[in-house]
Amino acid sequence: MAVAVGTALVPLTLAGAALADDAELRALAKENFEIIPMQAPQLGDANVMSRERVELGKMLFFDPRMSRSGLFSCQSCHNVGIGGVDGLETSIGHGWQKGPRNAPTMLNAVYNIAQFWDGRAPDLAAQAKGPVQAGVEMNNTPENVVATLSSMPGYVDAFAAAFPGVNDPISFDNFALAVEAFEATLVTPNSKFDQFLLGNDGAMSDQEKAGLKLFVETGCAACHNGINFGGNGYYPFGVVETPGAEILPEGDTGRFKVTETAGEEYVFRAAPLRNIALTAPYFHSGKVWDLREAVAVMANSQLGAALEPGQIDDIVAFLGTLTGEQPEVVHPILPVRGADTPKPEP
Numbered sequence: 001m002a003v004a005v006g007t008a009l010v011p012l013t014l015a016g017a018a019l020a021d022d023a024e025l026r027a028l029a030k031e032n033f034e035i036i037p038m039q040a041p042q043l044g045d046a047n048v049m050s051r052e053r054v055e056l057g058k059m060l061f062f063d064p065r066m067s068r069s070g071l072f073s074c075q076s077c078h079n080v081g082i083g084g085v086d087g088l089e090t091s092i093g094h095g096w097q098k099g100p101r102n103a104p105t106m107l108n109a110v111y112n113i114a115q116f117w118d119g120r121a122p123d124l125a126a127q128a129k130g131p132v133q134a135g136v137e138m139n140n141t142p143e144n145v146v147a148t149l150s151s152m153p154g155y156v157d158a159f160a161a162a163f164p165g166v167n168d169p170i171s172f173d174n175f176a177l178a179v180e181a182f183e184a185t186l187v188t189p190n191s192k193f194d195q196f197l198l199g200n201d202g203a204m205s206d207q208e209k210a211g212l213k214l215f216v217e218t219g220c221a222a223c224h225n226g227i228n229f230g231g232n233g234y235y236p237f238g239v240v241e242t243p244g245a246e247i248l249p250e251g252d253t254g255r256f257k258v259t260e261t262a263g264e265e266y267v268f269r270a271a272p273l274r275n276i277a278l279t280a281p282y283f284h285s286g287k288v289w290d291l292r293e294a295v296a297v298m299a300n301s302q303l304g305a306a307l308e309p310g311q312i313d314d315i316v317a318f319l320g321t322l323t324g325e326q327p328e329v330v331h332p333i334l335p336v337r338g339a340d341t342p343k344p345e346p
């Protein structure tokens with residue numbers, strides 16, 4: 001039996017099989033992954049995402065005066081216009097120093113169980129205090145940040161509005177809470193993958209669907225799963241085969257430096273793969289610019305699988321469906337400096 005579709009005759013059994021395949025694939029995907037909700041998440045009791053706090057966090061995120069030199073803001077290395085990264089192998093910060101790691105995106109970072117390649121910061125608020133003080137990033141001190149903020153009437157008012165009823169609203173802790181509140185709004189819902197998961201069979205092409213199936217069946221989803229396709233567990237980089245020192249530099253032992261536990265050498269957080277097509281170069285070393293190569297490295301090192309070029313193409317096509325709607329962020333107007341505002345130092 002056949003049904004007429006346009007002028008072509010399609011065997012009914014095949015049309016039925018395609019539908020069953022989509023339903024099966026969706027079920028398989030639902031076992032492993034979750035959609036990104038359209039609404040930004042709430043942060044619970046720890047932080048209130050009021051409009052004032054989010055707006056303040058946005059100002060702080062974009063303000064280069066949070067750095068000692070007055071040159072680097074969070075946006076310098078996590079550019080909201082290019083997927084939340086800087087597109088460099090490893091970041092360049094204070095005094096043109098090259099840092100040791102590639103900058104991961106802060107888009108959807110709120111959904112990671114912990115922050116940084118090694119997960120050493122438990123949440124975004126704890127994370128935000130790191131770069132400000134890191135010598136190779138913003139090279140500032142909490143005291144100088146507080147002095148800078150307190151010297152500008154625009155910030156005095158914005159902190160009072162964001163932290164109502166608090167005696168000294170300007171503090172380094174509240175700086176971090178405001179940044180966290182803003183970052184929690186930086187989510188990218190409605191990707192082709194999310195649309196497919198919600199029931200739209202046509203949202204993904206056949207090749208993308210084949211890639212999704214391969215991604216799960218090859219074993220990638222064992223580590224890259226959940227809402228962010230990663231960001232929720234720790235694994236050795238090099239389960240089956242250790243990548244070359246070019247990709248996995250010997251000096252960076254990952255979790256081992258955080259936990260000092262034997263066996264955690266070269267253990268890293270499974271990298272989140274949302275928007276991965278936008279965030280080259282890849283790996284904590286930033287040594288791999290081509291997503292095809294990154295997929296091949298992963299298949300070899302983590303699974304001992306030698307994928308065919310066509311299979312790699314399929315997986316890369318699938319990974320492209322994880323690019324969601326990018327948040328459109330309007331650059332805020334920042335408070336003007338005051339007479340006592342600390343001067344930038346080289």
Ligand code: HEM
Binds near residue numbers: 061072073105115
């Ligand atoms: C990591 C936010 C400033 C470079 C991160 C992460 C977040 C973040 C959320 C973790 C993402 C993840 O683990 O998936 C911020 C904020 C900043 C800031 C809010 C401003 C207060 C900077 C600057 C640079 C930079 C100025 C470059 C000079 C990096 C690098 C990492 C990172 C290299 C990875 C570090 C590691 O894993 O050890 N940042 N960032 N960040 N950021 Fe930033």
Ligand code: HEM
Binds near residue numbers: 222234239272295
């Ligand atoms: C990183 C894809 C299997 C654990 C990555 C990256 C990609 C990727 C593209 C780079 C992300 C970035 O730079 O932002 C894949 C694919 C897989 C696979 C396509 C299947 C063929 C696995 C498995 C594990 C795993 C099975 C766990 C055993 C990790 C870890 C990282 C990572 C720990 C971070 C590596 C680093 O520190 O640079 N994966 N992955 N992956 N993946 Fe996989």
